Amino acid sequence: MQTCGGQASSALACELPVTRYEKEIVDVVKKNDVVVIIGETGSGKTTQISQILHHAGSTEFGVIAITQPRRVAAVSVARRVASEMKVCLGEEVGYSIRFEDRTSEKTRIKYLTDGCLLREFLSDAELKQYSVIILDEAHERSLNTDILLGLLKRLCGRKSPDLKIVITSATLEGEKFSTFFFGCPVMKIPGKLFPVEILYSTQEPVNYIESAVQTALEIHTQKGPGDILLFLTGKEEIEKAIMKLEDRIRQLEEGSCMDAIILPLHASLEPELQVRVFTPSPPSCRRIIVATNIAETSLTVDGVVFVIDPGVVKQHQYSPMTGMYSLVVVKISRVQATQRAGRAGRTRPGKCYRLYTEAVFENELPPVTMPEIQRSSLAGAVLHLKSLDLKDINVLEFEYLDPPSRSSLEDALQKLFIIDAIQEDGSITHLGRRMAVLPLEPSLSRMLLAAEEAGCLSEALTIAAMLSCESLFLPSPKKSASHKRDLEFKSLPDGMGLGDHIQLLQIYEKWHEDGYNAEWCKEHGVKIRSMMFAREVRRQLSQIMKWEDKGLSRYRRKDPKMLALRKAICTGFSNHLAHRMQQHNGFRTLGAKTHLVQIHPSACSMEVDDDGLLPEWVVYNELVNVGRPFIRNVCAVKGSWCQPALMKLSKLSVTKLGGAQSSTLPSVEKEQKVEKPAIEPLSATQKDLVAAARERFLARKQARTK
């Protein structure tokens, strides 16, 4: 049975700094179309401003939208506000995140990810259902928030004065935002709920994970009650730190300190495991939450008194020059450090242990975070802007708060052109328009449309849904690559060797055959939660594409439909083509820049020919630099299928696409040169690798025929 409302715990809403300025907030919003509000972390911006405006009557003629850069924040804050207002979540207060909408006709206050609001522009370019849009945590400068800023600026210049825009953060460059929005007022709300003491290290740690673990142990054994929130950069680091903590706490003398519950928190954790951190710890027990920066903004984890901040974050950085993503550990900005410290002191006084010196904080941390728009692939954002049909918008001249580089925009335009989303003159195609409606990356959307035309949409929907899962495979004692291979080997021989997309399809189909059975998942090392998520995503995508599901048929390698499916994958990812080197299993990517790459070890094993060589042509989802360049999620395709893309690559001119000066892609001659790479003799190691690959393949082939 669902219970509504409940008692909002801890600090009373009426004590929050923001609520003390209720009248001023209502006034300033009433008198201005755009307002910037800056208040300390924990002062009540996220949870209170929406309620204040609601009580002042702002929701009489429209809904209040509050954007969040992260899903977990949108959900948890909506829950909190519903509980404070004593209403059922999904009724007066709701949330909307990709593939999950918990709102209803009754909803007046809606928390949603910035990506969701951006998507709503497609169906209503004037956002008529809203009376107020609050862009929260604007300091994070997510790509979606930056695009929203530009679109909202356009809108407030022309729309009736009914739509109010409020931009909030604890750590915003207020003046910059004010200048961008025609000199709008900046309201600073003074006051902090509880003090947070900042403690710096006296020296830089040699190993920040070790130092973080050590600090957590010292707090646990020497300090009074209160939970610990420890920031690390990613899942692997979190798992490593948790193992160390568990080991060392086990070794402590029994009764020497209180019990500890150690919890991870990162984006690829299943939602029900994520929400565990919001359940208070039992009395006389300390929780140690080891999290990535998803816990950095907006979240209130009741009970957190101690924050440990090693001062680093893992960041995706896209280079338009190379078309490659790198995952790099970088120093956080001072803004992020403040946000991290702000996770303590929310429901009682707190302490933040910075594992770096004060001098490093002052002199080495950049003041603000680099906007995502300057370090991401922009294909999705550019397609979105093009699909809005805003006659006056040229994506190269769109009003960005901080413009992305011209090369990033050109890279996006080129990618969209190759997958038929835009024409040579830069105008959006019919296909492009349809692609923009789908809540997927442009390449995946293109794959679906190609599959629809070729009569294999059902299979492509499954692949798109499976690729939307954050993490599919259960942690394995063995390396994940061989784990995946085992799975493929034991039960899915029919699609073996054709690549990850086909393997994902087969996993789903097998699970379907087994009646969506949880046991099957366990047996085959896949996460039931992720599979259920894929099933839901598949259902939603089918709905958007108006596909009437007539049940799944099992993948058959020889079925001509399957050839059509791989061709559709090729069409979707034709801006991610790679050609094998003549004599060994390295690949060369094709595009404005070419790279020598290897298939990532986590890929399922690919078919090799009698010489032990991999397929000549492949498409891939991602080009990543992790020490060296790898392609990930790879599908074997045929050279003849790549010709349309190769033709396009050869004649592409950015001048027309973006209405700006040009840089031209390689000519046909250059591409032809790429297609026939110079013969390079195999090294001894490469020969060994080829022989080993061939042996493995023959063994599997034998097993298959048996």
Ligand SMILES: Nc1ncnc2c1ncn2[C@@H]1O[C@H](COP(=O)(O)OP(=O)(O)OP(=O)(O)O)[C@@H](O)[C@H]1O
């Ligand atoms: N889930 C929760 N449990 C307990 N207290 C909460 C919860 N959510 C919010 N609060 C209380 O409400 C206060 C205001 O939270 P809110 O998220 O609105 O602040 P904020 O100003 O938006 O902070 P930030 O800038 O860090 O996002 C918190 O400091 C805390 O005291």
